[in-house]
Amino acid sequence: MNELGRVVCKTCPRHCSLASGEIGFCRARRVVGSEVACANYGRITSLALDPIEKKPFAFFHPGSNILSIGSYGCNMRCPFCQNDSISQCGETDIAWRNFSPVEIADIAKSLVSSHRNIGLAYTYNEPLVGWEYVRDCARETKKRDLANVLVSNGCASENVIRAIAPLIDAANIDLKGASQEYYNWLGGDFESVCRTIKILHEFGCHVEITNLIVPGRNDKDEEIEAVADFLISVSDDIPLHITRFFPCWRMKNEQPTPIVDVYRLAEIARRRLKRVMVGNV
Numbered sequence: 100m101n102e103l104g105r106v107v108c109k110t111c112p113r114h115c116s117l118a119s120g121e122i123g124f125c126r127a128r129r130v131v132g133s134e135v136a137c138a139n140y141g142r143i144t145s146l147a148l149d150p151i152e153k154k155p156f157a158f159f160h161p162g163s164n165i166l167s168i169g170s171y172g173c174n175m176r177c178p179f180c181q182n183d184s185i186s187q188c189g190e191t192d193i194a195w196r197n198f199s200p201v202e203i204a205d206i207a208k209s210l211v212s213s214h215r216n217i218g219l220a221y222t223y224n225e226p227l228v229g230w231e232y233v234r235d236c237a238r239e240t241k242k243r244d245l246a247n248v249l250v251s252n253g254c255a256s257e258n259v260i261r262a263i264a265p266l267i268d269a270a271n272i273d274l275k276g277a278s279q280e281y282y283n284w285l286g287g288d289f290e291s292v293c294r295t296i297k298i299l300h301e302f303g304c305h306v307e308i309t310n311l312i313v314p315g316r317n318d319k320d321e322e323i324e325a326v327a328d329f330l331i332s333v334s335d336d337i338p339l340h341i342t343r344f345f346p347c348w349r350m351k352n353e354q355p356t357p358i359v360d361v362y363r364l365a366e367i368a369r370r371r372l373k374r375v376m377v378g379n380v
């Protein structure tokens with residue numbers, strides 16, 4: 100705690116400076132004593148068994164299912180968020196139920212043979228604003244020989260990514276655009292997302308990337324070229340999902356991405372990357 104009685108949260112690049120008891124921008128962390136604690140720890144708002152392709156993953160145990168959990172809160176404000184009913188909520192806005200890491204890992208294990216479950220996915224809201232719960236669940240899941248899957252905006256501090264990377268088997272990271280200018284619109288930090296992708300890849304995690312194409316915002320040829328060029332700098336083998344925007348949350352009145360644009364941008368990406376898929380078309 101500094102001389103002004105505030106504590107800086109180091110979980111993500113926002114570095115919220117919070118007074119005692121105050122909740123951060125993400126609505127998932129709060130100052131308790133002299134530390135910023137994970138306030139949504141164990142608070143599950145969503146629990147479902149999803150096909151792994153829905154995360155999306157094209158090259159990680161295709162045909163399997165994964166128990167998927169989410170809480171509430173997010174450190175970004177993408178106006179096209181498809182999960183705003185949980186990501187843009189705090190503890191009093193939505194129903195949640197407590198599950199300990201042992202309980203959730205036991206549920207995942209119980210679904211292995213009966214439902215082709217391969218493990219546990221941290222998804223729906225932004226999981227890394229509550230990274231301590233991800234870490235603790237991932238440890239329990241590993242003890243049961245199950246996989247850990249992260250679906251994240253990747254906008255987190257280096258120490259957070261390094262803490263969880265050894266526990267994560269596969270990650271789908273949103274690389275929403277290729278510039279800080281674009282990320283300014285979304286309330287995120289481009290360099291942090293790039294660093295997250297690099298670190299996860301270095302740790303041997305299976306990484307796939309999602310790039311949502313929003314009409315008039317990130318649909319120029321040079322933008323997908325820049326996304327592809329960054330991914331090549333990590334590995335040209337990283338799968339890229341180019342997906343179609345549908346009107347959601349603050350962009351309810353916009354038009355969906357023309358399908359022809361999604362295919363055009365995918366073709367451009369394929370000139371650089373080996374594995375490019377289209378989604379929501």
Ligand code: SF4
Binds near residue numbers: 111112122173
């Ligand atoms: S994780 Fe939440 S509280 Fe911490 S810096 Fe980011 S937005 Fe702020």
